[in-house]
Amino acid sequence: MKKEKEKRRFSLFRIGDLFILLIVLCLVGAVLYSVFAPARGNAAEVYSDGKLIATLSLKKNTVYELDHMQIVVNGGKVWVEHADCPDKICEKTGKIYKKGQAIVCLPNKIAIRITGKGEVEAIV
Amino acid sequence: MKRIAAVALLLCLIFTCAACFPVDKTLNGFSMGSFYSIDYAGSASFGEDVKSLLDEIERTYSATDDFSVISKINSAEDGDEILLSEAEGEVFSRIFSIVDGTNRTFDPSVYPLVCAWGFDPPFLYNNKTPPSEDAIARARNACAIYYFVLSEDHRSIIKLKEESKLDFGGAMKGYAASAVADLIKDKVESALVNVGGTVAAVNRDYSIGVECPRDSDEEYAFSFTLGSGEVCATSGDYENFYIYNGTRYHHIIDSFTGNPAKSGVISATVISEDGLLSDCLATAAVVAGVEDALRFFKAYGVKGALITEDKEVYAYGLTVNIKDTSYVLHSSEEDQ
Incomplete structure (x- = not known):
């Protein structure tokens, strides 16, 4: 009789607990993700041979032409559309938009890095 | 059984939870001679629909697409009549009425001059030189909206x-x-x-910055709030231009002078619920200058902001926050 009572209480407790625990975990996970996921950057710095030659706002859609390279900013992302280097690694890197991401073209000595903070949602 | 119910309930909760954190997405593409992008929150997919809509607009109205209605008109001879669909007719009548309403400071018939100056698409920056006086005069002879006569029912146009x-x-x-x-x-x-x-802006307000028309360390000159349902267009002499012998030649041609507009307005932003109107008035403002531009804004009931060569900002019906402090907000704004 005693045992049965304990058993029931235990199983009741288990379902309720599991329930709340998982909801809490799910919420914590979501909050952690939103805090620690790499933030979107706001600007792309373009370096040539280590020297900063341009800062492109990621909120301003534009096509930036260099001698050996065409850089496109569109929809908050930046990428190399064309480059005349042999390996095309910079083109293959694809679209970057998170703080700290970079595209590097060794043959042309060009580097593009995402940085910055901004206050508006688009620049026209 | 209870356990299954509990798991099912839990899964429902997790999905509800996930929906509480909508991830912002971006759609990119190229159409109408420029890149387009859509930043959105939501889960529907509409990329194909957007692309085909924009391509359809380009096929119909582009001056460089050989089969567009514009190309048909441009290649027509004296006295030819070109038929328009109902939708095309509406676009033509709206644009022609804005040409009248802005005293031809917005004028789509300026295209021969645009070509003479080398700004026909695709515009490339390399080695541009301004045209001779002769070439300008010749092109100017062809630039007049009254060489295109829209029929009363807007279903055909006669080229003169x-x-x-x-x-x-x-x-x-x-x-x-x-x-x-x-x-x-x-x-x-x-x-x-x-x-x-x-x-x-769709379904919510957005904060928008307007680019500095001249070199600046700031990301933008000023910002404002674009209300849900509104469309904002910006025109300026800093978008497509070339420098020849130290002079800046830009793409907005004044059909009265035949030269790039020199009205004192170097950037014009227009906000209304009609994108076509915003776009036309922004171009008109750069050609017309401050006084006339503010008059047009009032007549059409739109909001706007102008930046002049002297780095003054004129806001009409719009609250602007100056970011680049080398630009000064003109004080007596709404008494025009």
Whole structure:
């Protein structure tokens, strides 16, 4: 009789607990993700041979032409559309938009890095 | 059984939870001679629909697409009549009425001059030289909207001068931004549509910065709030231009002088619920200058902001926050 009572209480407790625990975990996970996921950057710095030659706002859609390279900013992302280097690694890197991401073209000595903070949602 | 129910309930909760954190997405593409992007929150997919809508607008109204109605008109001879669909007729009548309403400071018939100056698409920066006086005078002869006569029912247009040509480039980005906004507004929670720099806010307000017309360390000159349902267009002498012998030649041609506009306005932003109107008035403002531009804004009931050569900012019906302090807000704004 005693045992049965304990058993029931235990199983009741288990379902309720599991329930709340998982909801809490799910919420914590979501909050952690939103805090620690790499933030979107706001600007792309373009370096040539280590020297900063341009800062492109990621909120301003534009096509930036260099001698050996065409850089496109569109929809908050930046990428190399064309480059005349042999390996095309910079083109293959694809679209970057998170703080700290970079595209590097060794043959042309060009580097593009995402940085910055901004206050508006688009620049026209 | 209870356990299954509990798990099912839990899964439901997790999915509800996930929906509470909508991830912002971006759609990119290329159409109408420029890049477009849509930043949106929501889960529907509409990329194909947007692309085909924009391509359709380009096929119909582009001056460089051989099969567009504009190309048909541009290649027509004296006295030819070109038939228009109902939708085309509406676009033509709206644009022609804005040409009248802005005293031809917005004028799509300026295309021969645009070509003479080397600004016909695709515009490339390399080694441009301004045209000779002769070439300008010749092109100017063909530039007049009254060489195109729209029929009363808007279903046909008669061309009176063979050399005359139209270009709706100054209007169609706004038209397209509005069309895309209409297409997706029931499918997204919110979205910012950007077609070549003309932007439409869908289902919520967005903060927008306007680019500095001259070199600056700041990211933008000033910002403002673009209300839900509004479309904002910006025109300026800093977008497509070339420098020859120290002089800046830009793409907005004044059909009265035949030269790039020199009205003192170097950047004009217009906000209304009609993208086509915003786009046309932004171009008109750069040609017309401060006084006339503010008069047009009032007549059309739109909001706007102008930046002059002297780095003054004129706001009409709009609250602007100056970011680059080398620009000064002109004080007596709404008494024009």
